[in-house]
Amino acid sequence: MAKQARAIQTRRQILDAAGLVFDQLGYESATIAEIIAQAGVTKGALYFHFDSKEDVARAVLEEAVTTEGVVPQDSKLQECVDVGMVLAHRVPREPMLSAAIRLSTDLKARALFGTSWTPWIAFMAEQLALAKEQGELLPHTVPEETALVIVAAWTGMEIVTSDLKDGESLQHRVSRLYDHLLPSIAVPGVLARLDTSPDRGTRIWQAHQEQAGRDVETDKGVDLSMSA
Amino acid sequence: MAKQARAIQTRRQILDAAGLVFDQLGYESATIAEIIAQAGVTKGALYFHFDSKEDVARAVLEEAVTTEGVVPQDSKLQECVDVGMVLAHRVPREPMLSAAIRLSTDLKARALFGTSWTPWIAFMAEQLALAKEQGELLPHTVPEETALVIVAAWTGMEIVTSDLKDGESLQHRVSRLYDHLLPSIAVPGVLARLDTSPDRGTRIWQAHQEQAGRDVETDKGVDLSMSA
Known part of the structure; x- marks a missing residue:
């Protein structure tokens, strides 16, 4: 896999894991350590992509809700x-x-x-x-x-x-x-x-x-x- | 004011204050100390009515949402x-x-x-x-x-x-x-x-x-x- 593709995949893996952790614990109780454990990535990998828990949450909020899959209709x-x-x-x-x-x-x-x-x-x-x-x-x-x-x-x-x-x-x-x-x-x-x-x-x-x-x-x- | 009426008023005062504190800080960040300060009651008064923050929150949830004011209609x-x-x-x-x-x-x-x-x-x-x-x-x-x-x-x-x-x-x-x-x-x-x-x-x-x-x-x- 190309380096860039792997980075995109790791980033996505972290966001999915963060989703699970935020969903289960709420924002305040969630920790970076838990997100790392859930994602199965290294601390270094997480901090390569994100600065903080806040930064991860912001990415979740920015990227999660999309119209993906919806195709144009006459109506x-x-x-x-x-x-x-x-x-x-x-x-x-x-x-x-x-x-x-x-x-x-x-x-x-x-x-x-x-x-x-x-x-x-x-x-x-x-x-x-x-x-x-x-x-x-x-x-x-x-x-x-x-x-x-x-x-x-x-x-x-x-x-x-x-x-x-x-x-x-x-x-x-x-x-x-x-x-x-x-x-x-x-x-x-x-x-x-x-x-x-x-x-x-x-x-x-x-x-x-x-x-x-x-x-x-x-x-x-x-x-x-x-x-x- | 009769003793009982005063107790009911104090209890209500605490719940109103708790409402403000929970509303502003969320459940997790709210503290009993803040509820006491907001209500302007003594610690003893609060613990006369409630055992814990959880107990206060439970009372808010149990007593807040009512149909008070709604009168029977033909429709x-x-x-x-x-x-x-x-x-x-x-x-x-x-x-x-x-x-x-x-x-x-x-x-x-x-x-x-x-x-x-x-x-x-x-x-x-x-x-x-x-x-x-x-x-x-x-x-x-x-x-x-x-x-x-x-x-x-x-x-x-x-x-x-x-x-x-x-x-x-x-x-x-x-x-x-x-x-x-x-x-x-x-x-x-x-x-x-x-x-x-x-x-x-x-x-x-x-x-x-x-x-x-x-x-x-x-x-x-x-x-x-x-x-x-």
Whole structure:
């Protein structure tokens, strides 16, 4: 493996491990030593890539939440659904992603890193504005307002689901959330054609993985995390 | 003041102070010393009422989230709206309430105290079941599922609002949330009559306060916090 490729892999390995540690212990209780042990890398390797625990957390927040896997659709509203459904598929499978959401709701981490909702809301608002231009949305819909509702409600669903541990998947919950939100914003003809089924995220993600297996470069999608 | 009344007042003073401290520092960083200083009570007074920081936090979680102020309505769906709107009015004004929500999303506190969503979801589900019996809901609506969507989305709104600090009130956001959710569950005739205006919670709460000024005993409503 080329030196650079190996460095990228090690960096990713550290971020995945940090995700697990932050997710289990919270930001404050997590230590660099634990991240090193979890990642199975040397102290030197970690400090080659990151200066501090804060630096690792910042990278998790900056790089975890993406639109990776989501492919352009004729219906921009379907794309908004797809972003939420693919993330719902990925969160329970990617500790780094679930840690990023945990850090976004953690008081201490929020004080250090600021809010991480803005880019995600802005992205959704853009998609909704395009959907509105295409006549997919009811006339009273305000893209910025609806974007905030979707992102906030999605986040609440993730928190409550990870808390209840009642066996129902985040994908089922997010599917139901969209079914509750979309009738107030979509024109009837579009609404009837939207796919909000619970396995939508899994199907999209699997197609993306197959595509990635064939391609040299994978499209990581738009970064929805901290833009700073 | 009677001895008992004074003890109740001191206890409440400690919980309010604890709310402020937990809200500002998070559960882990908060100390008993800080709660005592904030409450302006003696160490003895605090330990008369509570055994430990954990014990104080448990009381905050158990007693903060209530339906206080919400009055029975002909429309049970309106009552569901009112619960969310009154809480949206109270949260920025009651540190204990805002701390309870913060503790419910705090990893460390959650590990110690368990989930606090269940009673809130169960209460909403009951109200929605009554609304359905009365023919207020569309036939496909499942009270338990919709209850979870409302509670989770409300929580997400609170987190994102307290995080964004962009000057828009939680009441405006929760009002908009209901406007996004209700068309998918209410029959048209009921939907048109529901009051989801941003100042709904304030109006209800003020009427309740005036009532409380006249009465000796105030109805604290149903406890929506931890039932354990």
